Amino acid sequence: MKYKSVFDIIGPVMIGPSSSHTAGAARIGKMARELFGREPEWANISFYGSFAKTYKGHGTDVAIIGGLMDFETDDVRIIEAKQIAKEKGIRIKIREEESLTDHPNTARIRLGDKDGDIELVGISIGGGKIEIIELNGFELSLTGHHPAILVVHEDRFGAVAAVSTVLAKHKMNIGKMDVSRQDVGKMALMTIEVDQNVEDALLHELKALPEVTQVTKITD
């Protein structure tokens, strides 16, 4: 079941005019920022489907930009997000894409700064609910409804066991776990949804594992 809470239906409290094209877009932007781990210096945003056709009328562009600056769906600063980003020196490029995607409300965001960049694909599935379905070429399914840990690691035996051993040591229960890889034997991405927010000590321990190259956490 995609919708689990009554507040997915009665809510969110948000700046209009569209839950999918404004609130959902803000959440995709916010999730992108969280996955990047800091405020980006630049972002290239591509809109597909209904997003591409109607983003101006729905404020999808300002909402995503607001999200990249960590604004919530009900933050009135969303209306002025373009101006605020400009004042902060964040460079934004927006493209309307023609190609068809599986979901009509799709955005691809590449964001970064001098120290690095990430690319992700988010979809807005209705009523303000979103999913991140691709991260740096890995397929995943991230809703932001649970705290989660993302682990980029070498695709070889023992990696899953090593990570889950650390989680067990910290008494973390795994609610859901996905492993996705680009090619056999190369890099893979573990998406682990957990019940409580993740302590930094656990992240450091995961980072220290020989198979692991990168660790990111998503808070509830």
Added chain:
Amino acid sequence: MFRNVAELVELAETNNKKISDIMIEQEMEVRNKTREEVFDTMERNLTVMEEAVERGLQGVKSHSGLTGGDAVLIQKYIESGKSLSGTLLLDAVSKAVATNEVNAAMGTICATPTAGSAGVVPGTLFAVQNKLNPTREEKLRFLFTSGAFGFVVANNASISGAAGGCQAEVGSAAGMAAAAITEMAGGTPSQCAEAMAITLKNMLGLVCDPVAGLVEVPCVKRNAMGAANAMVAADMALAGVTSKIPCDEVIDAMYKIGQTMPVALRETAQGGLAATPTGRELEAKIFGFSLNKKS
């Protein structure tokens, strides 16, 4: 956890509870929250709804200038005492319009279930409260009952105009409102489901064709009619009228109709009212060009 309307109604009736009770208990369990926490969150949503209606009734205007001010016109007409369809019905209509006018003006609203359909549930609630004099808790229960039915639609069909057309947004909202009105007026859980079914049946096939891609024309007036539809359907269900097609099958039909709806009629501003000569003209005027002629 209930998966469909039949299970929701059965859970309520076998335990001698209201639909709102089932939704509240499920929320406590799924989110691991106390009853008080769940009510507190809903209280905030209710407050936002009240503020939005209040603001809309004072008169707002959207940035495009396409919508705003109609809620005020309807309220003045009600005060004139000339209303043909009745004060309560028109009050619901004006308050649904008020909320959506605020939404179109990029104001703060609570999505129910979406922003484009955010007028129906609060519009009907703030109208029927004048007749039924509910307590604060009963008003919050109205929202939980709405949420319970919306929850089923969202999980078994869709609440996205881009995926299922306006029937998935205003259609769902109207069905949710009809069920909640029925409970507030003392109807049984079965009657709530009948009200939802009767409403949604009359919203089937409704396309999403916003002029210029804005959540304004025809969205604001569709919320008006969604509220009217919900009020009448609730009255019918309370009178004992039932739907020959069960609520879950109506929801399923809505989903399948949405899947076969052309993309031009699913929130792309390419068909329907958006593609009329006047729709195109308004679009060109607002953006200084036509979105679809630009490649």
